[in-house]
Amino acid sequence: MTDLTRLTAVETREAITSGQASAVEVAQAHLDRIAAVDDRVHAFLHVDADGALAQAKRVDAGEITGPLAGVPLALKDVMTMEGIPTTCGSRILEGWRPPYDATVTARLKAAGVVILGKTNMDEFAMGSSTEHSAYGPTRNPWDLDRIPGGSGGGSSAALASYQAPLAIGTDTGGSIRQPASVTGTVGVKPTYGGVSRYGLVAFSSSLDQAGPCARTVLDAALLHEVIAGHDPRDSTSIDAPVPPVVDAARLRDVTGLRIGVVKELQGDGYEAGVTARFEEAVETLRGLGATVSEVSCPHFDYALPAYYLIAPSEASSNLARFDAVRYGLRVGDDGVASLEEVMAKTRAVGFGAEVKRRIILGTYALSSGYYDAYYGQAQKVRTLITRDFQAAWSQVDVLVAPTCPTVAFPLGAKLEDPLAMYKQDICSIPANLYGGPAASFPAGLSDGLPVGLQVMAPTLREDLLYQVGGALEAALPAQAPTLSWES
Numbered sequence: 001m002t003d004l005t006r007l008t009a010v011e012t013r014e015a016i017t018s019g020q021a022s023a024v025e026v027a028q029a030h031l032d033r034i035a036a037v038d039d040r041v042h043a044f045l046h047v048d049a050d051g052a053l054a055q056a057k058r059v060d061a062g063e064i065t066g067p068l069a070g071v072p073l074a075l076k077d078v079m080t081m082e083g084i085p086t087t088c089g090s091r092i093l094e095g096w097r098p099p100y101d102a103t104v105t106a107r108l109k110a111a112g113v114v115i116l117g118k119t120n121m122d123e124f125a126m127g128s129s130t131e132h133s134a135y136g137p138t139r140n141p142w143d144l145d146r147i148p149g150g151s152g153g154g155s156s157a158a159l160a161s162y163q164a165p166l167a168i169g170t171d172t173g174g175s176i177r178q179p180a181s182v183t184g185t186v187g188v189k190p191t192y193g194g195v196s197r198y199g200l201v202a203f204s205s206s207l208d209q210a211g212p213c214a215r216t217v218l219d220a221a222l223l224h225e226v227i228a229g230h231d232p233r234d235s236t237s238i239d240a241p242v243p244p245v246v247d248a249a250r251l252r253d254v255t256g257l258r259i260g261v262v263k264e265l266q267g268d269g270y271e272a273g274v275t276a277r278f279e280e281a282v283e284t285l286r287g288l289g290a291t292v293s294e295v296s297c298p299h300f301d302y303a304l305p306a307y308y309l310i311a312p313s314e315a316s317s318n319l320a321r322f323d324a325v326r327y328g329l330r331v332g333d334d335g336v337a338s339l340e341e342v343m344a345k346t347r348a349v350g351f352g353a354e355v356k357r358r359i360i361l362g363t364y365a366l367s368s369g370y371y372d373a374y375y376g377q378a379q380k381v382r383t384l385i386t387r388d389f390q391a392a393w394s395q396v397d398v399l400v401a402p403t404c405p406t407v408a409f410p411l412g413a414k415l416e417d418p419l420a421m422y423k424q425d426i427c428s429i430p431a432n433l434y435g436g437p438a439a440s441f442p443a444g445l446s447d448g449l450p451v452g453l454q455v456m457a458p459t460l461r462e463d464l465l466y467q468v469g470g471a472l473e474a475a476l477p478a479q480a481p482t483l484s485w486e487s
């Protein structure tokens, strides 16, 4: 019998509708797989076996149909799910069980998707390696001594180790795309406002965006269709039709598409293997009929410092809600201590070093006397970056760059050097500041480790990302991790 964990989402659904396997068998195969390998990968923080099997039974009973009914999924632990622990990789949320579903979670359930559990992440999605999780790091299935990317490393590692065919990520500065790049999977950050943020625990509200992660482009598009679309519960949600992502993923043709290579996102600081695979991917697309030119986006050079002022500023405000009263952890409440003391003790114990660094940075950038020099300046840079994108759209249909300047690095390599960690986001941050959609697609290997091609498109043109991704996937040889550590 075929190994049900090796199937794509599309194949899984076919197996269920043809009677080859029941949804319960599919769910059980994935739960068994998690039990067999996740002690080494550590992709999951919480596995909801009962919930997954109950949902699978509903699918088998014919209560829910649709293209993803019965397909298992790994949910990043930043998204609320009623009654299920949601920690955001932080001690401060330990014990909290949200009383409601995020809109994304509710839409997954309604589509019959089988949510296997919650995946590991850098604390409050701050990081690029998943090493900032309070619950220990996730490992890259391609090489267990390397990072799976971050902040959504649990989701990407679950895909690459066949613990789930689908996953949800969130991307504030690259946390969907960068893990996809270093695990050889597909990750798409939708247009800001394209997917509801209701129930997504806020890091930087003007940047946060949830999106689909999968092993194939079509699977990602099918998931995209399920989670996207207007939600009155999110005031920044866009009231417009979801772009035709599934049709675009199936097109597998880029004839006449104008592709712009971003001049500022290459050169020094990029590993030779990354540059080589990137250039080959661009040549492949040219060979498929696209036209390729170089486009300069001069303000991208300032994206990293602007992001590391805006995101911490918003985080310093958003994380004020963890006050020892409303959620999770409470430390030092002996009946005598003042509320302020309990709050201070809880935050001192509950937040990790990186989260504290961001809160301090953001509070400083917003403080009177420094506001104009830091936060205000960063907002002006954000406008200039948006204008770079708009100018590019008068010349090309999409922009491309490497997703990340390096392949997966060894665990611990950048942990003591925050700036080195931040630099991993150099290619992904511009799209967040602009708000347009961007994706990472597998583009081959460098010394046995995956490299990602990043594609960026105008707002609400997600279809162009899937068009490029689908064509590239069809043209390149399939790549899969050897998982030699299993034997």
Ligand code: GLN
Binding pocket: 125, 126, 127, 128, 150, 151, 170, 171, 172, 173, 174, 175, 176, 203, 311, 425
């Ligand atoms: N690595 C970036 C950061 O640490 C981006 C994180 C994200 O997209 N959530 O802020």
